Amino acid sequence: MEWTVKELAERAGISGRALRYYHRIGLLQPDRVGSNGYRYYRSESVARLQHILLLRDTGMALAEIATILDAQDTPNAEIEALQVHLRRLEADRQTLERRITAVQHTLKMRREGRAPQIDVMLQGFNDDYEAEVVERWGRDAFEASNQWWHGKSVREQQTWKADTEALLARWRELQEAGHEPDSTAAQEQATAHMNWFAQIPGTPTHSGDKEKSAAMVLGVADQYESNPDFHLTFGSEAAVRFAANALRNHIRHLSEHRG
Structure with a gap:
């Protein structure tokens, strides 16, 4: 059985534009292209699309998803990539929590008619690249630079x-x-x-x-x-x-x- 872009997009709950984009970047190839220019997808492609959407929902970049799915050892590649992605998300969460604390402090001080403490206001707004520094240079490098900055x-x-x-x-x-x-x-x-x-x-x-x-x-x-x-x-x-x-x-x- 085959599905057109329109049919598959409706079943998957995504746009036809997204499917065409996945084709253009090599993430999801149609099984064939008809003489009328229509793309047709079979069950194997549908299974790959399901995997793509599951990983995409974690916030993983499409380039990383492509690397995982094209790896010879897909299960291990997926586990490794998800572990790296989880560490990034955890670092992002820590930064977001510090920013929430900073905004809560500022809001509280404003409501009370007092001046916020600027050091508290700036918490979390200098750690934008924590995940990237840790991934590239290691946790020790980030901790040293972070302690120096703060x-x-x-x-x-x-x-x-x-x-x-x-x-x-x-x-x-x-x-x-x-x-x-x-x-x-x-x-x-x-x-x-x-x-x-x-x-x-x-x-x-x-x-x-x-x-x-x-x-x-x-x-x-x-x-x-x-x-x-x-x-x-x-x-x-x-x-x-x-x-x-x-x-x-x-x-x-x-x-x-x-x-």
Whole structure:
């Protein structure tokens, strides 16, 4: 038995657009495409769709779902991916709970006509990348940087944020001024960016591990380019690409110098 996109979408409770998108990204292929251009799905594809929807309901990204379903050992791949995803969700929950506490405190103080304590107001709003840091660099790295950050006074945190904003704004200034990523100005800025990393406990740059530091910076450069949030942080997508390429060049120069 076969089902068209319309029939399968109605049975699955999703849109036909979603099915066509799954086909386009290679997540769910139709069993055949008719001469009329219609996609047709058989029972095996329906079973795969059911699996996709179950994993999607956990909040897992479609790319991760595809990796699981295409793995040779799907059950173990699914277990491992779900464990990683669960740790992310638990970290997100902890951050959300801190934010709820902060908002509750602010609301209570406002209702009582008192000024909120700014350190309480900021709780949970500086841990956005906890899950990502833990996954990439380990729990110890996150704990070290987190303790360092929360050990600062509010004034020190504000100063750090202002310095960081100035660091990122400088990248955009250089890019808009027409500098190349390998120019002297860009490489001086890359050095400043490396020094900024070195101030943060838990990073390989802070500990002086040159090999791990290089891997970290290259990974961060990729993250800058791929995460739209950083496009806003740097001021433009062009500025992000410029900074990422300058950092890559900087690591390459350091490697050549050591060689």
